[in-house]
Amino acid sequence: MSAAASAAGLLLAAALLAPLALAAGCLSRAFRSRVPGLLWLAPIPALLAAGLLSAGTAIAFPVPFRMTLALDQPGAILLGGAALLWSAAGAYAASYLRGKPGLTGFCVWWLLTLAGSLGVLIVADIAGFYLLFTLASLSAYGLVAHEQTDAARRAGLVYMVLALLGEAFLLFAFVMLAAGQPDPNPLIRDAVAALPGSPMRDGIAVLLMLGFALKMGLIPLHVWLPLAHPAAPMPASAVLSGVLVKAGVIGLIRFLPFESAQPLWGTVLATVGILTAFVGAALGVAQRRPKTILAYSTVSQMGLVAAILGAGLAAGDASAPGLAAYYGLHHTLVKGGLFLAVGVAFASGGAHRVPVLLLTGLLALSLAGLPLTSGALAKLAVKPMLGYGLFSIAVSLAAAGSTMLMLHFIAVMARETADNPAASAPLAETLPFLIVAAASFIIPWWLYPTLSGDPLASAWSLASLWKLVWPMMLGVAIFIGTGRFAGMAGRVPEGDILVLAERQAPRLAHLPAAIERLDGRLRLWPTAGLVLLCLVIWLGGGFLLAA
Amino acid sequence: MGLADAFTLICVVAGAVLFLAGTLGLLRFPDTLSRLHALSKADNLGLGLIVLGLMPQQASLMGGAKLVCIWLLAQLSAATASQLIAGIAARRKPQA
Amino acid sequence: MTSAYAATPGGLLLVLAVMLPAAAVLAMLVLGPRRTRVVALATLALGLVVALAIGLELVRSGTALIYVLGNWQPPLGIALRADGLSVMMLAVTAVVMAATGLFARDLFGLDLATADGRLGTSFWTLLMGLWSGLNLVFVSQDLFNLYVALELLTFAAVPLVCLDGRGETMAAALRYLMFALLGSMLYLLGAGLLYGAYGTLDIRLIASASQHGPAMAIALALMIPGLLAKAALFPLHLWLPPAHAGAPAAASAVLSALVIKAPVFLILRLVADIAPPGSAAVAGQVLAVLGAASILFCSIMALRQERLKLMIAYSTVAQIGYLFIVFPLAGVGDGTAPWGTIAWTGGALQLTSHALAKAAMFMAAGIVAEAVGHDRIRDLGGFGRAPPLPPPTFGWAGLSLMGIPPSGGFIAKCLLLTAAAIGGHLWLALTILAGGLLAGGYVFPVMDRALATPAEPLLLRKPIPLRLELVPLVLAVLAVALGFLPLAPFGLLQIGRPDIALAVSP
Amino acid sequence: MSAIALTSASLFGLCGAALVGIGLFCILTHPDLLRRIIGFNILGAGIFLVFGAVARRGAAMGLSGDPVPQAMVITGIVVAFAATALAIALLRRLASLTGSATLEAATPPRSET
């Protein structure tokens, strides 16, 4: 292996270790004050790695730290977008949170989440994957519960409970996956290759899909997302919605056997994806706060990504991961841009308001798939893989739904920022927003030919344009149609199903209370002594029967 | 059944009878002092008789000496115990 | 009976491990209060060296260390034997004892009045007695000798609980003493029956006896619950929460981390070595059911506690449950050698990482209680600022308890889960996962309180020296560092086990 | 081995078993702690009688009993006495501190202030 390969490996390792080093730096009091300024620097190695390194570079850590990192095409695509958004959001956060209490704590959680979310995209062995996945999920709690308000604490609690539940599913799946392998900590590739053959494959598949669906926010496990993302400070919401959910996407890409066709699992995933897309859009329309609308839009978009992966899995089409990653990249950049846009829009007023609103509107429509925008490219690239017939119609209808959602978002944004005082957002916040917006236009165009195989020009052809336009027209029609029922907005609370569950909580609360009463009775001396004797008799009987 | 065995039999039976009397006294007598009286008198004498009866059975003189020692110690502790109990009973009796 | 034990050169080290702390108890009694601490710290250092030497000797010779006391071969005499598992337990005990010693020295150093008074001297003397008992439990091969070791443990542990002299802790200590006595009496009765049936109390000789009458069944049926009472497993945990919560910080660290592990170790020896395969399988099932119930029930109880120390105590009872679900996972009683399986390694790793993590947690809780004056979790808002190190200690130890990578607890959970997956024990696997979730349930609220910024800052009762907080942090980091060990079965744990296997002919 | 030795050993063995039962019953059900400590002593006496029966059955080589269980019983009696002494010291201290000689208030202790 030439020096270049080892240098590439080191860059890959730097992508993961740089944020950790910065987080460790926070321990020293002197360095602590300068860390917020350096937040944007931490993801740069990852950005370089995604851009410069060719697919297939890998590095194995020395013996005690058993972890190997490897870069492949979907990983590289997602890594690039994620690193860019992290860096922009880092710069944004530095100015957005300057002077606020608990900034150092926020920086530590920020850097740990950053390390986890980037590492998860490039890690290649199972234990390493689980470690980084957990690091990302648990340290994200710090971002969600940063503002110490009641809403933030409730969102944090819900987030933590469901994150730990997801961790439990994944751990059991990974353990069953690794059980059959000779090496206690196998590479993901080998373990997945053996998956179709393993006796417990259905159990593993179900657990994997549950764990990653929870991370991506597919229904009914999406309830934490509309609560957590709005509760976090603006840059953190951008990153949570933009990058953290991609951990679920890369999980599905890595752990599902796309080479061998799995019609059963594929259709299940696809249907859940489509349902999520519809439900996400429907619930989003009923929201009033912009950040919550964007959160529901994330749920809906992730539904689409899951649909793509499901279709790919059912057909056994190996290109599905690449396309899903491309779609994910587009979503990362646009959604990150939108969240930053909301921040900038709230801070600007008067003369500055109109251009910001225009740009936000453009971004929103790009997400919905407006022709000539990167969104259109993303949907076009994905179209052939979805095939024709009922499934592709459903995806188009979902596109209509997201169009309606985006129009609703633009309307709400316009209304919210109407009476802003005449002021302009500080440069340190608008610049990152502009960079991300620009990136969200340019990068998909740049990657389109390599991914979808046909030249750029074909995107302009009439047939492809029509395929995009009719869903949007439908979306606009529905939006105008429902415009009159404005009252409907705001009736569905955030985290819909969760609120119903919480009403049942008192009925559930009496289980622990019953356990506490039982414990109180068990810890009385006569009962404990009697239990001891019964244990003696039970064991004695058992042994006599066994002898 | 030599002379010695006969002698032992008689003494031990007498001792046992005395013990029985002592116990009967303990059960029947009304108050503490009279019970004390029965106990200390009858049981000590009973023990003395039994020790006397066992003397010839002993293989060596030392065995006999030890038996007497036992009897003396029993006497000593019985006497002290009954004095103490009597003292407490006397102190309590005026108030009762 | 052939002479079963051939003394190995390293054997005398085992005697030193047991007799050193015992001699220290005598020295402290004679030297009086002022020099007690010096003798104790010297003994801790020496004991650590002896434990290290035993470990090296075991690895070098590759066979178990054996020592025949007074050169009287069992069954008449008593033999000491340390195989891989015992040596690991000795090492863990030495490390936690040394850490507790350093911690106690600084803790008592806070107010010098108690340092040389009743509290200080009694603590050091009892701690050494505790250590001698623990070492003897891990190395002795004779059941009655193990009874004396258990009594040594109980007599040293009970006064530790009520060192602060309050009515509550006195009641807790009395309840602990009585239930532990009930346990050891049942154990002694079982030992008596075994002697009646086999004419010896040596573990290996009993194991090699061919036929097993009803005496073995009834004896085991008495001994195992007796030891469960001393290990405070779920239905018999009445004495543990008040005792461990009421004891001083250093004492509750040792009690939770080590003292309740000795009866667990003995149950492991009884079921794996002495019990015939049929009974071992039954015992394994029963203990697994109790262990699983303990994990779930006591984790929920830990969730509902208001006081930090009580929450940690209930968490101890829950984590002990993990050690008991190892039996069916390691295939005890189905003829295969259980010590070769990954579940055995998982159990050993869980025991070690729990010892370290729980000691660190209790010490951290002790520091917070000392600094703030109370340990009601609700009112501990922002305790991360006052003494800076307890929250990271609590966090790291919590990682190991929850089984979150990269901690030792995670590796142990992984090994146990893998064994459950391969063995098809689905409900055990679900219990392990639920245990991890519930552990998260009671660790996170505390971390949340640590990071919270309260309305009015916590008022500090006492300044806490940094050195005092370092010890628990080191223990917690050790518990997490265990996570970097290989995932395969430990080679170390199998040393010295096979020749016991020959005796247990299925 | 004479029959008488065997039967008297079994007889005392059965007596030991009965005393174990009585001792256990007293420990489990009696609320008064002092009586419970006496129960412990009765349980201990029962267990040692079982040891004694075992020793008596093992009589051989001119000895009237197997010395090993007898030695164990002596050690056991002294340990049991030490346990009783510690329990009674704790009980006296508990009584003088809290004025109650029963442990039935098994509620978790109040928060320490």
Added chain:
Amino acid sequence: MSLVFDMALVAGLIALALHVVVTRDGRGAILAFMAFGLLLGIGWARLASVDVALTEAAIGGGLTGMLLLRAQAHLVRHAAHPAALPTDRRRWLVPALSCGLVTLALAAVVLAFPRPAPSLAHQAVASLEATGLGNPVTAVLLAYRAIDTLLEKIVLILALVGVWSLSRDAAWGGASQLRPAIIPEPLVFLARVMPPFGVLIAVYQVWVGADLPGGTFQAGTILAAMALLVMLAGLRLAPQTQSRALRLMLAGGPALFVLVGFLGVAVAQGFLSYPEAIAKPLIVGIEAALTLSIAGTLALLVAGPPDRAPEP
């Protein structure tokens, strides 16, 4: 014929035990328990284990009874009236049944012990002359299973340290209050007459213990009883727990035992083994030292934690 006596004895024992459990009167239960202890001593004599009979009579009947009586007197003063056995059937029926079941199981096992009883009497007697002792029980206690006896001493000392740790901080190092308020004259007389006999018997027991039934525990208990008698009669004050001489006496026995044990590593074949030639004198020496420390420990255990401030 002797079987009938045994049956009577066993019946008496069980009856006394039941009475102890059932009776309402606390003091009556203790007195019944003391009688039970003495009867048990006779039982052990019937079981031909004379050493154990001595120990049981001395500790079971004597010291434990005294401990219980002093505790009962203290509780009557300080604590509420002790509750009686639960009367309603639900509370005691199930425990009674389970205890009965355990007893039946035990009885079955005791009767089902293997017919040629496995015994270590052969090995004990065979290697007796290596220890130079005549009494096999003492040989087991101090040679074959010497570690048990040594550690059992450490258990006693730990119990003592535990009892001492229960004192108030102010009274740490002081003496315990043994003298009753009013000392009856006959007690003083007894305390003057009895001790010489006691010491004589104790020394005799230690000396004879090597070859005939006797030994350290029994002698130690008698010495402890004598010491308690003297202190109760007020002739001598209870010793200061901080005094160096007392602590040396307490730790002297086991310390000597440990020293000789480690000496065995150098001179004889290993820890706690005695060189053949001087085995007996060594053992008797250890026994003498042990007796002193046992006497001190047991007396102080009965005396309880120090409750008077220490004089410098």
